[in-house]
Amino acid sequence: MKTRITELLGIEHPIIQGGMAWVAEHNLAAAVSEAGGLGLIGGANAPGEAVREEIRKAREMTKKPFGVNVMLMSPHADDVAKVVVEEGIKVVTTGAGIPGKYMGMWKEAGIRVIPVVASVAQARMMEKGGADAVVAEGMESGGHIGEATTMTLVPQVADAVSIPVIAAGGIADGRGIAAAFMLGAEAVQMGTRFVVSKESIVHQNYKDRLIKAKDIDSAVTGTSHGHPIRCLRNKMTREYIRLEKEGKSFEELEYLTLGALRKAVMEGDVESGTVMAGQIAGMVKREQTCREMIEEMMAQAEALLKGRRGV
Numbered sequence: 001m002k003t004r005i006t007e008l009l010g011i012e013h014p015i016i017q018g019g020m021a022w023v024a025e026h027n028l029a030a031a032v033s034e035a036g037g038l039g040l041i042g043g044a045n046a047p048g049e050a051v052r053e054e055i056r057k058a059r060e061m062t063k064k065p066f067g068v069n070v071m072l073m074s075p076h077a078d079d080v081a082k083v084v085v086e087e088g089i090k091v092v093t094t095g096a097g098i099p100g101k102y103m104g105m106w107k108e109a110g111i112r113v114i115p116v117v118a119s120v121a122q123a124r125m126m127e128k129g130g131a132d133a134v135v136a137e138g139m140e141s142g143g144h145i146g147e148a149t150t151m152t153l154v155p156q157v158a159d160a161v162s163i164p165v166i167a168a169g170g171i172a173d174g175r176g177i178a179a180a181f182m183l184g185a186e187a188v189q190m191g192t193r194f195v196v197s198k199e200s201i202v203h204q205n206y207k208d209r210l211i212k213a214k215d216i217d218s219a220v221t222g223t224s225h226g227h228p229i230r231c232l233r234n235k236m237t238r239e240y241i242r243l244e245k246e247g248k249s250f251e252e253l254e255y256l257t258l259g260a261l262r263k264a265v266m267e268g269d270v271e272s273g274t275v276m277a278g279q280i281a282g283m284v285k286r287e288q289t290c291r292e293m294i295e296e297m298m299a300q301a302e303a304l305l306k307g308r309r310g311v
Contacts (some may be wrong), residue, residue, distance in 0.1 A: 001302060004164040005187035008112060008132060009091055010065050012036030013298050015177070015292075016135075016166060018191030019043070019069020019093055019144065020276070023202055024266040026054045028290070030061035031199035035291035039066040048079030055087045058149060063088060069114075072097025085109045093135060096144070103130050115164065118146025123157045123165075130281075133164040135189050140170030142192050142278040145220070145230050151183070158184025172280035173301025181305060192278040197290045205268030206275060213281035221257075225250040232275040236260060 003014050008020060011102055015037035017028065021044035029039030039062075043055045051068065068084050070077060073096040081102040084092055092099075092106060095116045099106075106113050108132060113205060115126045116135040121135045136157040138150025146153075150169040159164045166190035167180035180188050195202060196207045220236040222228045224244045240256050256273055264273025288296075 001305075002188035003296065005133060007037050008027075008164065009067075009224050010245045011038050013294055015294055015297070016040065016093075016189040017194050018168070018189050019071075019095070020191050020195070021045070021071075022262055023191075023195055023200065024069065025062065026058035026203060027127060027199050027201055028194060029054075029066045030038065030058045030079050031197065031290040032194065032294070033064040033066040035056075036064075036296045037287075037290075037294055038091065040091075041066065043068055043070045043074065043080045045074045045076065046080070047072065047076045048083040051082045052087060055083070056088065067091030067093060070095045070099070071095055072099060075095065081105065082278060098125070098129070099131075099232060100129050108232075114216065116168070117157065118153070120153075120156050120160045123161050126159045126283065127163050131163060131213075133166060134167050135166040136185070137189070138167075138169030138227075140279040141168055142230050142281075145169075145228050148272040150180070153294075154180060154185050155181040156284075160166060170278060170280055172278075172283040174251045174297045174304060176280070177301035178304040190242055192280055193284055193293060194290065195277070196206070196284055196287050199290055202265050203268035203269035205270050206264055207272045207287060209275055210277055210284050212288065213277065215279075215282040217281060218277070219258045222253070225253065229274070230278065231277070232270075232277050232281060234273075234275060235271040236274065259280050293298070298301070 012035040016297035017032040017039050019040040019042035024042030029041045032039035041052050092110045093114045112132045114133045116137050117123045138153050138156045140144040155169045164186040166187045171188050172193050217232050219242045220228050220230050221231040260274040263269045264275050
């Protein structure tokens with residue numbers, strides 16, 4: 001399936017793996033790229049040298065293109081922005097901010113810059129600033145979310161900009177990919193589905209919690225202070241939401257989540273930790289390799305888009 005995104009990034013399938021903090025490291029990124037998608041290393045709050053090490057480890061595992069997600073609010077963003085240039089990375093996605101201050105340096109280095117956006121206004125601003133494409137991410141996604149759904153956001157962004165649009169949020173299989181294409185997207189970005197891949201370094205408890213999740217297991221914390229985060233319901237989310245209703249301050253609430261994502265991902269504490277996951281968690285039924293996932297999803301999407309019954 002050829003699109004402007006597959007041509008732009010030099011990939012076989014129009015599937016991009018999300019740059020999830022603590023999850024998107026070299027093993028997962030390399031596996032997705034080897035399977036024909038675009039793997040991403042999540043910069044998160046990591047120092048520049050840690051990201052450099054991840055890039056070099058990924059290069060030992062794949063010769064295919066992969067990228068780095070730069071979280072612009074990170075205290076190390078300046079260093080990471082330089083590291084991707086120094087290491088010859090060709091694709092950067094960005095989140096939590098505007099990449100304008102780095103755009104000149106990245107473009108001069110031949111880097112494809114793809115910001116994540118949650119509104120039409122952001123998409124237009126990114127296109128005007130020189131972005132090569134945008135990821136239109138709906139509130140169905142895991143982690144930090146906006147207010148618009150994928151179903152409403154993607155077509156409006158696709159109508160508003162001339163650069164390619166990548167759909168994210170609420171996509172777990174070939175049906176979701178086909179739907180995203182019908183809405184005007186030319187690729188999809190997926191996170192939650194890849195968390196349970198066999199190559200993912202996430203703790204088995206986290207994977208099992210995702211696989212056992214039901215459609216109603218999604219919770220959103222942080223709505224009261226403007227920093228909503230989607231994750232799976234557990235002891236931590238119940239306490240957080242209770243304190244939110246009591247009007248506790250941002251500082252008091254955030255104390256609950258200090259180190260909580262790492263606690264869940266690395267230590268397997270799925271009760272007190274933050275189990276970030278999108279609303280499609282209830283559709284994730286088993287562990288597979290990244291190649292098995294991508295080939296299965298693409299076969300289904302292609303069949304649907306050709307008007308045949310899905311496999």
